[in-house]
Amino acid sequence: MKSLMKNRLAWPVIALAALLLLNQIFRPDFLSLRMQDGHLYGSIIDIMRNGAPTILIALGMTLVIATRGIDLSVGAVVAIAGAASCAYIAASPEPASPVTAAMAVLIAVLAGLLLGVWNGFLVSTVGVQPIIATLVLMTAGRGIAQLITGGQIVSVSNDHYKSIGAGYLFTLPVSILITAAVFVLAAVLTRRTALGILIEAVGINPVASRLAGLRSRNIIWIVYVFSAVCAAIAGLMISSNVTAADANNAGLYIEMDAILAVVIGGTSLAGGRYTLAGTVIGAFIIQTLTTTVYTLGIPPEVTLVFKALVVITVCLLQAPKARNLLRSLKAAPKPGTKEKVAI
Amino acid sequence: MSSLSTLTPLTVKEPSPLRSRMRGGARYAPTLATLGLFIAMFAVGAGMYPSFLSGQVFLNLFIDNTFLIVLAVGMTFVILTGGIDLSVGAVVALSMMVSATLLQQGWNPAAVIFLVLVIGGGLGLLMGLIIQYFDIQPFIVTLAGMFLARGLCYVISLDSIPVTEGFFTSVAQAQIPLPGDLFVSPGVLLALAIVAAAFFILHHTRFGRTVYAIGGNEHSAMLMGLPVTRTKVLVYALSGLCSAIAGVLFSFYSLSGYSLAAQGMELDAIAAVVIGGTLLTGGTGYVLGSVVGVLVLGIVQTFIAYDGTLSSWWTKIVIGGLLLVFILLQRLFARKTA
Known part of the structure; x- marks a missing residue:
């Protein structure tokens, strides 16, 4: 029992369990799942589906924070990615075709890649403090998103695009599957290769790890790119869920939720050791908290x-x-x- | 001596070459660059639009940005110590909501303003205490403060509350005439008085010198026996107080309270301070530079309003771009003198 309590995941898991239990007491059907039209339904599924964008962004944020950094620009990246993909679909000659949807996804991910490279460049090569470097994109990013959409809410009608955020596959929402895939990918890449240790080394002591022959510059670059790409995918989910891009409000304050999820999950803001699983639990706690507020009638x-x-x-x-x-x-x-x- | 052993591990910080090398005019270089930029932008504006070159256009920059000037003053103190305050925008909104609600219930305006200042200063003090005594990054504490203040706004009301009280409306409409058919609002005088007070505090008091010393090297400041703890806490209280004053000024300006008001204003304030030449690592900068920074942001907006074809989102992009240029300049400057 003692060793179990020492596990860093113990407290987040207990908090999540307590929250779920609280909901179960107030709404006895809270934990139940049911099948309808071949889809799984239930409050738990809802929490996971609504929390998917936050989880994705929090995963990217975890690695950034592990290198002693922070990425404030993710909300702006969400807006830019959604704006770029929706603007592309709206302007294309065949707005309903699957090819258009695939191109839109590609454009959004590329946009995320580009913005991540930009952040990484400022932090690793120019040497600007992470808060300030990403503040630039946080400030300018929503302006860029509005520039893309022309200040309007661009709505699209493409069923293939819609399925990213609102569709179902194997009885589960697609957004949950995408998030799970990114989680597994990130976990395998950082825990089955040396990358995870290198990231922690950079976070614990950047100077020492550079002197030890680590290319900390490239590692910092990788984490910012990963964070921005995660944000771009989250932007796709958010915009496809409502089949529209809202440059002003999409992903507003999501950077705060993501940072919160990372901190609750047990990763220290001082950098170094991190836990991806803890972050996922942290994001669940935040989403469940929101649901609890409704359940309790607050x-x-x-x-x-x-x-x-x-x-x-x-x-x-x-x-x-x-x-x-x-x-x-x-x-x-x-x-x-x-x-x-x-x- | 026991307090020394519990100090945070000594972060090796090179003795700021900026301050030791720069003598005379050179240390004003970043601020002077901003001033040059401002004058150049004004000249370009005057060349493009004949009506731009008027005293009133210049004064309107102050009238439309009184609250931002006051916010930037508070933020300058915080950034000079090497910290950051993300809660200012939310505290502005909270101050507006509290004053609008209480005025609607028939409170005396003087009591309302006093209460608002106490709330703002108290919130800042609380954040400063947590930052200092629990050793948590200012970034995350003020972020929580932002959540708290914004959340309290929502709790008060989700709707926009108009201010119809006599004193507030008369201040809002008052114009103080200046020679040459020009005028300013009473808020401008208050903001300038606060700037003057901040200038005096930073350059002519022990508190101000301690602020600079902490930003230069906190560890040395502590070893020199300066009151580091007290100063750092007070700096956040000061920023909270400035945010509350800015909230009152914004109430005069907009005559309403709305929980979503002043969203993103913390970014404008930080941008103004950085553009004004204050180093984000702390220790170097001037409060007058921050005022020029606010004027530069104001002139960007005036430009876009004059142009008519440019949309409002260009403001954000231009501010982001300016922020980037000045951060890069700071890096370049720091490297050259090193």
């Missing part, structure tokens, strides 16, 4: 205040100073009371 306006309190609590729990304080309280029990280990 006015949805309070969600943001709730989130703020969760961020601060989690950060305080993670802070070494707060931990030391807790530890010293535990280590020095009041005189006269028998020592109890409360684990």
Whole structure:
């Protein structure tokens, strides 16, 4: 039991389980799944489907944060990717064909690749602080997205495109499958090769890892590209789910949710060790939190205040100073009371 | 001595070559570059549109950006210590919501303004305490502060609340005449007074010198016996207070409270400070530079309004571009002097 509690994933998993249990108590059919027209339905599926874009972006963010960086531009990349693909479909001669949809996806991913290369260039080659480097794209990005859409909400009607965000495959929503595929890919690439260790090395001590002969510049570049491509795919999901590109509101504040998911999942903002599985659980917690607010009948306006309190609590729990304080309280029990280990 | 051993591991920071090398006029170079850019943009505007070259167009830059000037002042303090405050836009919105709601319920305007300043300053103080005593990055703490303030706005109301109270409307409509048929709003005078106060504090008080010292090298500042902890906490309280003042000024300007107001204004404030020549790593910069930075952002908007064919989103792209140019210049500058 003790070793289980020491696992870094223990607390996020417990928090998620508690949230789910809370929902189950208030709505007895919460955890039930049912088949309808060959699709799986249920609150859990809804949480996963609505959380898919956040999970994707949080995966990219995890690797960026592991290198001691941060990527504030993901929300803007979401808007640009959605705008580019929808604008392409709307302008193409055959707006309903599968080829057009495939091209639109390609364009969005390429846009993400390009923006990631740009961020990586600023951080790794020019040496700008990550917050500031990605702030440039965060500021300009929504402007670029509006430039692409001409300031309008571009709506498209392409069933193939729509299936990315709203379709089903093997009884499951496509967006969940895409997210799962990216997760597996990222996990295999970083845990079955040396890449993961290299990323952690750069995050723990950039100077030492460079002196050890690591090409930290390339590694930093890779994580920013990965983050932007994840954001672009999330942008595809969000725009295809509503079959429209909204340059102003698509992915607004999603960078905050993603960072929050990473922190709740147990990856430290100081860089170094990271956990992709923790991030996924963190994103689930955030999405479940939103659902819980509805289930419990709390006015949805309070969600943001709730989130703020969760961020601060989690950060305080993670802070070494707060931990030391807790530890010293535990280590020095009041005189006269028998020592109890409360684990 | 025990406090020394618990210090955070010494981050090796080269003694800022910028400050030691630059004597006389050279250390004003980034700020002067911004001023040059501003004058050049004004000249280009005057060449393109005859009506651009008027005193009122220049004064309107102040009138339309009073709140941003005040925000940039607070942000300059924070960035000079090497921190960042992302909550300012949300605190502006919260101040507007609180004042609009309370005024609607018939509160005395003076009491409302006082309460708003207490809330803003208190929120900043709280964030500063968490940043300093729990050693959490300013970025994440002020992000949570932004969530909290924005969330409180939603809790107060989701609708736009008009301000019809007598004092606020009369201030909003007041014009202070200047010679030559020009005028400014009372808000401009307040903003300029705050800039003057900030200038005095930064350059002529111990607090101001400590702010610069922390930005230059926090560890040395602490070893020199400067009150690092107190100063860092106060800087965030000051930024919160400035945000609340900016919120009141924005209420005068827009005569309403809306929970989605001032969205992204923190980015404008940071952009103004950076364009004004303050180094994001802290230690170097001037509050007057930040004011020029705000004017540059203002003139970009004026340009787009004058042109008529350019759409509003060009503002964001141009601001992003300017931000990039100035960050790159800072890097170049830092490398050359190193």
